Amino acid sequence: MARAVIKVKSAIERMRPLFYPKSVAIVGASDNPAKFGYLRLKCLLDFGYRGAVYPVNPRLAGKEVLGLKCYGSVLDIPDDVDLAYMDVNARTALSVLRECGKKGVKAAIVFAGGFSEVGGEGKKLEDEVRAIAKETGMVILGPNCIGVMNLHADLCTFGINVEPLKMRPLEPGKISLIAQSGTLSISFFLLSIVRGFHPSKIVSSGNEAVVTLTDVLEYLIEDPDTKVIAMYIEAVRDGRRFIELCKSTTKPLVALKAGRSEAGKTAARSHTAAMAGSAEVWDAVCKQVGIIQAESFEELYELSTALASPLRPKGNGVAIVSVLGGPAVIASDACERYGLRVPRLAEESIKRLKQILPPMASVTNPVDTTGSVIEDINMFKEALEVVCQDPNIDMIIAMPHIMHPLLLKTMSKAMVDVARRYEKPIVMVWAVPFGVKVQEFEEAIQVLSRGGVPHCYMPECAAKMLSALLAQAAIERKKAKGS
Amino acid sequence: MARAVIKVKSAIERMRPLFYPKSVAIVGASDNPAKFGYLRLKCLLDFGYRGAVYPVNPRLAGKEVLGLKCYGSVLDIPDDVDLAYMDVNARTALSVLRECGKKGVKAAIVFAGGFSEVGGEGKKLEDEVRAIAKETGMVILGPNCIGVMNLHADLCTFGINVEPLKMRPLEPGKISLIAQSGTLSISFFLLSIVRGFHPSKIVSSGNEAVVTLTDVLEYLIEDPDTKVIAMYIEAVRDGRRFIELCKSTTKPLVALKAGRSEAGKTAARSHTAAMAGSAEVWDAVCKQVGIIQAESFEELYELSTALASPLRPKGNGVAIVSVLGGPAVIASDACERYGLRVPRLAEESIKRLKQILPPMASVTNPVDTTGSVIEDINMFKEALEVVCQDPNIDMIIAMPHIMHPLLLKTMSKAMVDVARRYEKPIVMVWAVPFGVKVQEFEEAIQVLSRGGVPHCYMPECAAKMLSALLAQAAIERKKAKGS
Numbered sequence: 018m019a020r021a022v023i024k025v026k027s028a029i030e031r032m033r034p035l036f037y038p039k040s041v042a043i044v045g046a047s048d049n050p051a052k053f054g055y056l057r058l059k060c061l062l063d064f065g066y067r068g069a070v071y072p073v074n075p076r077l078a079g080k081e082v083l084g085l086k087c088y089g090s091v092l093d094i095p096d097d098v099d100l101a102y103m104d105v106n107a108r109t110a111l112s113v114l115r116e117c118g119k120k121g122v123k124a125a126i127v128f129a130g131g132f133s134e135v136g137g138e139g140k141k142l143e144d145e146v147r148a149i150a151k152e153t154g155m156v157i158l159g160p161n162c163i164g165v166m167n168l169h170a171d172l173c174t175f176g177i178n179v180e181p182l183k184m185r186p187l188e189p190g191k192i193s194l195i196a197q198s199g200t201l202s203i204s205f206f207l208l209s210i211v212r213g214f215h216p217s218k219i220v221s222s223g224n225e226a227v228v229t230l231t232d233v234l235e236y237l238i239e240d241p242d243t244k245v246i247a248m249y250i251e252a253v254r255d256g257r258r259f260i261e262l263c264k265s266t267t268k269p270l271v272a273l274k275a276g277r278s279e280a281g282k283t284a285a286r287s288h289t290a291a292m293a294g295s296a297e298v299w300d301a302v303c304k305q306v307g308i309i310q311a312e313s314f315e316e317l318y319e320l321s322t323a324l325a326s327p328l329r330p331k332g333n334g335v336a337i338v339s340v341l342g343g344p345a346v347i348a349s350d351a352c353e354r355y356g357l358r359v360p361r362l363a364e365e366s367i368k369r370l371k372q373i374l375p376p377m378a379s380v381t382n383p384v385d386t387t388g389s390v391i392e393d394i395n396m397f398k399e400a401l402e403v404v405c406q407d408p409n410i411d412m413i414i415a416m417p418h419i420m421h422p423l424l425l426k427t428m429s430k431a432m433v434d435v436a437r438r439y440e441k442p443i444v445m446v447w448a449v450p451f452g453v454k455v456q457e458f459e460e461a462i463q464v465l466s467r468g469g470v471p472h473c474y475m476p477e478c479a480a481k482m483l484s485a486l487l488a489q490a491a492i493e494r495k496k497a498k499g500s
Numbered sequence: 501m502a503r504a505v506i507k508v509k510s511a512i513e514r515m516r517p518l519f520y521p522k523s524v525a526i527v528g529a530s531d532n533p534a535k536f537g538y539l540r541l542k543c544l545l546d547f548g549y550r551g552a553v554y555p556v557n558p559r560l561a562g563k564e565v566l567g568l569k570c571y572g573s574v575l576d577i578p579d580d581v582d583l584a585y586m587d588v589n590a591r592t593a594l595s596v597l598r599e600c601g602k603k604g605v606k607a608a609i610v611f612a613g614g615f616s617e618v619g620g621e622g623k624k625l626e627d628e629v630r631a632i633a634k635e636t637g638m639v640i641l642g643p644n645c646i647g648v649m650n651l652h653a654d655l656c657t658f659g660i661n662v663e664p665l666k667m668r669p670l671e672p673g674k675i676s677l678i679a680q681s682g683t684l685s686i687s688f689f690l691l692s693i694v695r696g697f698h699p700s701k702i703v704s705s706g707n708e709a710v711v712t713l714t715d716v717l718e719y720l721i722e723d724p725d726t727k728v729i730a731m732y733i734e735a736v737r738d739g740r741r742f743i744e745l746c747k748s749t750t751k752p753l754v755a756l757k758a759g760r761s762e763a764g765k766t767a768a769r770s771h772t773a774a775m776a777g778s779a780e781v782w783d784a785v786c787k788q789v790g791i792i793q794a795e796s797f798e799e800l801y802e803l804s805t806a807l808a809s810p811l812r813p814k815g816n817g818v819a820i821v822s823v824l825g826g827p828a829v830i831a832s833d834a835c836e837r838y839g840l841r842v843p844r845l846a847e848e849s850i851k852r853l854k855q856i857l858p859p860m861a862s863v864t865n866p867v868d869t870t871g872s873v874i875e876d877i878n879m880f881k882e883a884l885e886v887v888c889q890d891p892n893i894d895m896i897i898a899m900p901h902i903m904h905p906l907l908l909k910t911m912s913k914a915m916v917d918v919a920r921r922y923e924k925p926i927v928m929v930w931a932v933p934f935g936v937k938v939q940e941f942e943e944a945i946q947v948l949s950r951g952g953v954p955h956c957y958m959p960e961c962a963a964k965m966l967s968a969l970l971a972q973a974a975i976e977r978k979k980a981k982g983s
Contacts (some may be wrong), residue, residue, distance in 0.1 A: 038909035052873060121811045130870065131860045178938075198826025200931045211935035251829060275829040280835035286733040288825035313960050314830065315933070343681025344770035346734055347760040348795065353761035377614045379770040387613065392534060450798070452935035455661075477796050 032122035034121075035156050036167045036218060036229075037097045038099030039068050039176075041121070042091055044113050045104030046072030046082050051126065054104040057176040058083055064173040065186070069096060091120050098122045102164060102174050107131040107142050110160065114146065126174060127160035131338045133224050133290035134161055143226045149351040150227040161289060162223025163199035166206060168215060168244055175203055175221075188467075190215035191244035191325040195233045197251045197289050199221055205247070205318055210449050211247070213466025214322040217242045224290050231259045238266045248272040249314065252291035263306035267496050269324035269489050270308045273317040274299050307492035309485050316481065323471040325484035328442045330411040331492035335483060336404040337383035339416035339446050340390055340397070344476045345383040348414050348446065351480035357412075357487070359383065366407040373399045390417065391479035395438040396422055398431040405439035412486065413443045414479045433468030442486050444479040445472040502781065511718040515694060517606035518639050518711075519650045519701060519719070521582030522551050524657075525574055525605070527596050528587030529565050536611065537587040539736050541566055542660040547656040548669070552579060574603050581605045585647060585657050590614035590625050593643065595631065601636035609657060610643035616773035617644055626709045626773075633710040638786055644772060645706025646682035649689060651698060652725055658686055658704075671950075672810040673698035674727035678716045680705055680734045680834045687800055688730070692895050694934050696949025697805040700725045707773050714742045721749045730804045731755040732797065735774035739785075746789035750979050752807035753791045757782050757799040790975035792968050806954040806965035812973035813894040813923045815844045819887040820866035822899035823880070824931055825939050827959045830867040831897050831929065834963035840895075840970070842866065849890040873900065877907055881914040888922035895969065896926045898963045908944035916951030925969050927962040928955040972975030 018027045040060060047054035058072055062083060071094045072082040078089030088094050091101055091113065101122045103110040107129045117125050132143040143160065158164060164174030168189035173179070190209070194216060196202045202221040209215045217346055218240070220233045230253060237243045253259045263270055276285035276293025285291040303310055309324070311317035335357045339345040352359050361368070362382050370380040373396060379385035384404065390397040397417050403408055417428040429445075436443045445465060449458055451474055465472045471481055524544060525619035526646045530537035541555055545566060554577045555565040559571030572597065573576050574584055584605045585592040600608050615626040626643065633640045641647060647657030655933035656662070673692070677699060679685045685704040692698045702717045703722070714735060733755055736742045743755045746753055759776025768774040786793050792807070794800035818840045821829040835842050845853070845865050853863040857881060862868035867887060873880040880900050887893055900911040913929075919926045928948060932941055934957055948955050956962055 053871075053874075135860055173892075196826065198824075198829075200824040201826040204931045204933065207931075207936050208933050211933050249826060251826075273825065273830075275833055278833045280842040281829050281833035283864075284820070284825075284829040284832040284842075284866045284924060287864075287866075287868060288829055313958055314827075315958055321940050335766070341681075341683040341733060342767075343679065343684040343758065344797075345755075346764050346767040346771055349767040350758055350761045350764035355577050359763040359767075377618055381770075383764075383767045383770075388536075391536075422651075448687045450687065450691050450694050450934070453690050454937075475796055475798055 023090045028232070029239045032156060032232070034099040035158060036172070037170050038172070040096060040099050041068060042071040042073050042094060042098045042101040043390040044073040046074050046077070046087060046092060048077060048082050053176055056178065057102060057104050057174065058434045060173055060176050060179055063179040065171040066173070067171060068099075071098065086306050090120060091116050099124060101125045103128065104131065107139070107160065111142060111149070114155070114157070118149060118155060119362050123157060124156040124158070125209060126158045126162065126164040128163065130161045132160045132226065134287060141437055146226040157222070157227040159223040160226060162221040163202060164201070164221060166219040167214065168217060175199070175206070177203055187215050189217050189229045189242065191242070192216050192247055192321045193218040193237045193240065193243040193426065194247040194249070195220050195222060195237070196232050196249040197230060197291060198249055201249045201314060202311070202315065208315070208318045212318070212322065213323065213462045218498050225254055229254050229263060231255045234259065234262050238262060238268060242312045243268065245269045245271065245321045245324045247317050249317065250297070251272050251285040251289055253277045259301060260306050260388045261309060264496070267493050271311055271317055271320045271324060271485070272303065272308050273314055285460055291370045307496060311486055316478065317477050317493070319471070320482060320485045321475055323442070323444065323485055324489055326471065327441060328440055328468050328486070329354065329493065330442055330483065330487050333357045333487055334409050335414060335480070336362065336384065336407065336410040337414045337416070338397070338401050338404055339383055340383065340386055340388055341416045344416055344446060344448060347383065348480055349383060349474035350414070351477040355480045355484035357480060358373060360409045362404065363409050364405050366403050369403045370400055373403065386391055386465065391424065394427055394431070397428065398435060401435050402439070405435060410441065412441055412483045414446060414476070414483070415443055416446045416448070416476070425457040427462055429461040429464040432470050433464060436468065442483065443470055444482050445470055446476050446479045447472060447474050448476050511715070512722045513718045514920055516641060516713070517582040517918070518641060518648055519655070520653050521607065521655070522698060523554065523579060523582050524549065524551060525554040525556050525581045525584040526587060527556040527574060529557050529560070529570060531560060531565050536659055539584060539661065540587050540657065541842060543613070543656055543659050543662055546662040547657070548654040551582070551698070554581065558872060573596040574599050583607045583609070586610045586612065588612065588624070590643065594625060594628050594632070597638070597640070601632060601638060605638060607639040607641070608640045608655055608832055609645065609647040611646065613644045613882050615643045615709065617770060626707060628723060629709040629968060640702070640710040640900070642706040643709060645704040646685060649685070649699065649702040651700060658689070665966070670698050672725065674725070675699050675730055675804045676701040676723065676726040676728070676734070678703050678705060678721045679715050679732040680713060680774060681732055681787045682706070684732050684797060687797065688706060691798070691801045695801070695805065696774050696945045697808065708737055712737050714738045714745060716882055717742065717745050721751060726751065728752045728754065728807045730800050732774055732924060733757050733798065734759045734768040735776045742788050743785060747979070748793060750976050754794055754800055754803045754807060754968070755786065755791050756794045756797055758917040790979060792971055799961065801964060802954070802956055803963050803968045805957060806925070806931070807929065807972055809925060809954065811927055811950050811969070813966065813975065815894040815969050816840045816970055817892050817894045818897060819845065819890065820894040820897045820899070821869065821880070821884050821887055822866055823869055824870055824899045825868065827899050827929055828868065831899070831959035831963055832866060835837045836875060836932070838963045838967035840967055843892045845887065846890050846892050852886045853883055856886065874907065877910055880911065884914075884918050888918060888924050893924065895924055895966045896927055897929060897966070899929045899931070899959070908940040908946055910948040912944040914946060915953050919951065919953050926953055927965050928953055929959050929962045930955060930957050933957050
């Protein structure tokens with residue numbers, strides 16, 4: 018049995034004002050479109066946040082900012098404030114935090130840098146943030162962070178320009194991210210717009226004066242809407258608790274650890290004051306507690322989309338079903354590299370494939386259906402079904418022909434259908450790179466993502482995704498045994 | 501001195517009808533939009549090919565296809581035909597090839613599969629292709645290939661749906677690709693549409709019955725419009741000549757070798773009948789002849805864009821100038837991984853940066869300019885110039901803030917300007933993934949690509965690009981010494 022962890026239940030309660038605030042104050046709200054205080058407010062509104070929003074700026078007290086009445090201080094706001102976002106410099110943030118304490122604000126996010134990451138005086142300022150949190154019981158995120166996105170509450174404090182992305186409405190997804198980087202928090206969200214697997218929650222934790230990555234992890238483990246927890250980590254500040262929490266959950270944990278090299282460690286120190294430890298120790302921890310490591314940020318996203326599916330492979334046999342010769346060869350190499358097999362299909366499958374596919378097709382594994390699928394799309398689907406029923410096969414990499422726009426959506430629908438009927442993980446590989454502006458391609462991406470079929474551009478990535486599923490299956494077995 | 505290679509001069513002459521045909525016949529042209537024979541013709545026309553085009557199909561003789569008069573046979577075409585494309589099955593292709601011989605057609609491309617890659621009877625058919633080439637002197641590409649793209653001649657025989665991509669007019673670029681995969685030929689082209697560095701020529705070589713990858717390599721080495729040669733290789737069929745040619749050129753050679761694993765070798769055999777050799781032997785050849793190896797197909801493209809610049813680093817010192825904390829940490833790790841250093845800047849540079857940047861900025865290396873560059877864009881540019889003048893620095897990874905659409909283009913222009921004035925390679929990293937639909941982002945991509953500044957999404961990739969430049973500098977020095 019997984020070990021019990023103290024306070025797990027209360028994390029959801031404690032952090033609620035940060036993720037589900039009923040009202041938000043933007044302190045430092047501005048009417049100048051070049052300022053963060055303007056962008057933050059606009060982003061919050063454009064994102065469709067439905068709670069009360071209070072701009073705060075002494076210079077604009079009584080005036081309107083973006084159509085909302087602006088207050089001179091949080092103390093002037095007539096109603097309760099759940100969450101206050103500080104778009105002011107470090108020193109001002111401290112005095113506003115004290116006012117927030119008086120006002121009974123439940124949670125606060127501090128954007129400003131100039132705290133422990135710059136050392137010296139900055140460290141003292143950060144100690145004050147900690148003291149205020151202790152005194153007032155406020156949940157304080159940051160400093161030096163961009164805050165929280167929660168698609169379940171239409172909440173986004175990132176200050177990004179939402180309008181040109183035409184990203185609303187966005188259905189919330191199953192993946193949540195904790196990132197010790199604001200840029201990467203935004204980047205993860207943008208990836209989700211392009212690839213179609215949306216996040217549930219994204220938290221940028223900054224210097225972690227009060228709320229640490231581990232605190233957020235605790236929340237996300239308990240959060241019923243989070244099925245996969247992705248992490249961009251420079252340093253874990255409370256290692257023992259982090260380890261216990263990771264051990265306690267069977268939710269997939271995927272992490273990209275930065276600051277592995279000497280150069281990276283130096284960079285991390287001046288970024289979020291993080292003391293990145295030894296790469297070897299980190300690797301050992303991951304192995305011990307069941308964290309799957311990503312090798313790049315894009316991979317962190319991609320592995321998360323694969324792990325969001327509840328399907329787990331029973332073995333390491335992969336079938337590659339393809340119309341694409343080159344990518345099938347690359348995928349075969351990658352499978353071997355990541356510890357997967359591309360076994361010969363069972364004789365029964367080979368016989369059936371020979372009946373379905375044209376004589377020129379390759380019916381062992383990789384299965385090459387030939388380009389004739391363009392003229393008969395069912396052929397590819399039927400081949401896929403044969404392979405799904407093969408006892409030698411645990412997972413499938415599918416590469417249907419995708420150059421013909423008319424077939425893109427039909428093919429994606431077929432893929433979702435097959436993935437639902439057979440309980441074997443399927444990853445689809447595009448030969449079209451993301452960003453190619455073909456309407457049908459974009460629609461097909463949506464069909465796959467909504468249908469829960471992970472997809473990627475690089476055949477190597479498909480193999481890596483499947484190997485992560487295999488690793489996660491082993492982690493879950495181990496945790497179920499309570500080891 | 502580099503060794504002399506026989507026939508180099510004649511390759512340009514011999515292959516001209518393949519790359520610069522004055523007229524093209526599409527044999528198997530169809531009026532059915534679902535057929536390759538239709539797509540091929542439409543692609544050729546949409547692409548803006550300016551020579552004469554002759555559809556050929558006995559069933560449609562005398563009728564019009566896509567507004568062009570259709571002929572019953574190549575022998576019926578009243579004018580000379582430089583290039584004939586065969587959109588017919590293997591057996592028909594053979595008889596048409598014989599007619600082409602009679603007609604005096606100079607070059608032919610055979611699309612059909614069903615030759616040596618299926619073994620048995622297919623091998624005999626391929627022998628016949630070879631015999632016809634020998635008899636007639638025709639330059640035959642394929643079989644089992646999609647042919648040639650040459651932006652210098654507005655020629656594209658790939659049969660892709662050009663219209664929705666709105667990709668015309670396309671300025672030709674400096675990178676040429678030889679690929680033993682039709683899908684990857686198209687994929688490379690699509691990458692170039694998204695990323696902005698266009699190809700010069702792309703050749704899909706298929707089973708290589710007559711014209712081999714090495715023949716195309718010989719052509720591209722001589723081609724004045726090709727500055728970088730990218731290769732997707734499953735197997736080199738004429739190894740000795742390949743090695744001599746690689747040794748003879750100082751043009752950057754970048755290759756992705758597939759069929760490295762046992763699974764991959766099997767896949768390659770049924771794909772293009774390629775007998776992929778040992779991965780170890782290949783690695784040794786690359787080292788010996790100066791081929792830079794890519795680890796994925798996307799990387800093959802990305803490294804090519806970096807190597808297209810004539811700038812070479814004099815040492816391995818990298819400066820990271822960034823507004824993006826997380827990506828800077830990742831880039832630092834990646835530099836170390838790829839044999840680059842992120843050294844402390846010279847004292848003089850640190851002094852100057854302190855004057856330019858706000859007090860919170862980090863002025864050693866990585867340089868973190870802080871987010872204030874949003875309000876003063878020149879700040880970032882000036883910091884970049886200081887770093888370019890630093891004696892400890894040979895190359896730069898630049899990560900300006902790119903979340904604010906208004907700044908995207910300005911920042912990219914500044915980057916191009918700095919890259920031109922100082923002779924140090926710069927790679928720019930976006931935090932925005934390709935495919936995010938922001939008009940200003942797309943414009944900024946074009947500014948950078950036209951200005952010859954390589955760019956990428958992943959910080960790891962920037963480090964890999966710079967390490968490829970360093971490797972190429974060493975290769976060029978070695979070749980100049982004639983070793």
